[in-house]
Amino acid sequence: MISLPPFQTLLDDHAADVMAVLRGAVGRVDAEDCFQETFLAALRAYPKLHDDSNLRGWLLTIAHRKAIDHHRANGRRALPIADPDEIAGVTTEPELDEGIWALVGALPPKQRAAVALRYACDLPHAEIAAALGCSPDAARRSLHEGIKRLRKELA
Amino acid sequence: MRASLEHLAERAAAEGLLDVAYATADSPFGPLLLATTPKGLVKVGLPNYDSEETLEDLAARISPRVMEAPVRLDDARRQLDLYFEGRLHEFDLPLDWQLSKGFRRRALRAIDRIPYGRTRNYTDIARSAGNERAVRAAGTACGSNPIPIVVPCHRVLRSSGGLGGYGGGLPMKEALLRMEGVGIR
Numbered sequence: 562m563i564s565l566p567p568f569q570t571l572l573d574d575h576a577a578d579v580m581a582v583l584r585g586a587v588g589r590v591d592a593e594d595c596f597q598e599t600f601l602a603a604l605r606a607y608p609k610l611h612d613d614s615n616l617r618g619w620l621l622t623i624a625h626r627k628a629i630d631h632h633r634a635n636g637r638r639a640l641p642i643a644d645p646d647e648i649a650g651v652t653t654e655p656e657l658d659e660g661i662w663a664l665v666g667a668l669p670p671k672q673r674a675a676v677a678l679r680y681a682c683d684l685p686h687a688e689i690a691a692a693l694g695c696s697p698d699a700a701r702r703s704l705h706e707g708i709k710r711l712r713k714e715l716a
Numbered sequence: 717m718r719a720s721l722e723h724l725a726e727r728a729a730a731e732g733l734l735d736v737a738y739a740t741a742d743s744p745f746g747p748l749l750l751a752t753t754p755k756g757l758v759k760v761g762l763p764n765y766d767s768e769e770t771l772e773d774l775a776a777r778i779s780p781r782v783m784e785a786p787v788r789l790d791d792a793r794r795q796l797d798l799y800f801e802g803r804l805h806e807f808d809l810p811l812d813w814q815l816s817k818g819f820r821r822r823a824l825r826a827i828d829r830i831p832y833g834r835t836r837n838y839t840d841i842a843r844s845a846g847n848e849r850a851v852r853a854a855g856t857a858c859g860s861n862p863i864p865i866v867v868p869c870h871r872v873l874r875s876s877g878g879l880g881g882y883g884g885g886l887p888m889k890e891a892l893l894r895m896e897g898v899g900i901r
Contacts, residue, residue: 567772567775569738
């Protein structure tokens with residue numbers, strides 16, 4: 562059996578990023594509920610976790626599922642994406658500026674999540690893949706498709 | 717974020733998902749690490765111990781569901797404050813003994829019954845724990861006390877009256893005894 566670190570270290574290291582992803586995915590108001598649901602689900606599963614090599618990816622996967630659950634429960638298709646100023650630790654690249662988040666919010670779910678994880682949370686492809694539960698190639702494709710679509714919208 | 721985390725700790729506790737809650741408390745000797753399970757106080761980390769290592773040890777031995785939740789330790793912290801001010805002589809806190817087994821646990825329970833301002837020697841403790849000859853083991857039990865101060869292993873001295881040992885260092889043991897009005901030879 563592996564010895565897992567105290568759960569508090571996951572909160573110290575990743576809670577801010579999980580909150581940022583959720584704000585990007587469901588908006589500032591609903592992010593709080595999803596945040597609680599994410600970490601309660603993580604706490605439930607934590608003692609039985611077999612692999613602690615990517616705890617951040619594991620948490621973001623749960624957060625992603627909670628965001629999807631949230632949207633299903635609300636029966637919405639288009640998702641609000643928070644204003645980038647509201648997202649903690651934002652690392653937007655020059656070509657992705659302000660008004661674009663409204664367009665990101667209109668992307669299909671996988672593309673939207675990939676774009677948010679890449680540009681709101683600055684995650685590398687491997688971690689985006691872990692969070693989305695797909696291969697790194699598929700994550701790269703979703704990101705690429707998302708960016709392509711945004712470029713077209715902006716052109 | 718802080719409010720979200722406090723809310724999370726309370727919800728986790730309500731749903732039975734918070735196995736070890738911890739907080740730090742001030743003391744005249746430096747910060748103490750306090751940890752509780754739903755059963756009671758399970759660990760007091762003295763200032764000369766590394767908190768991070770202590771928390772890792774609790775995660776391995778009790779459960780990895782370890783979270784900072786100061787509210788859960790308000791009562792323990794309040795009683796410790798009063799004790800250090802000399803205004804509280806007997807702690808009234810539920811204790812969780814799970815980190816000690818067998819002879820050690822019996823020895824620590826005997827130590828827990830030593831009144832404020834009084835002392836016993838290692839032989840007394842060995843006898844109370846059911847084996848008068850296990851004096852050295854009684855010493856080890858004191859040394860392994862996971863809940864020092866509250867379980868007052870500082871009140872155990874050598875038969876000769878010498879101070880013996882203390883996990884927090886001998887100056888701390890001496891200061892605690894003086895505070896309780898015990899004359900040290």
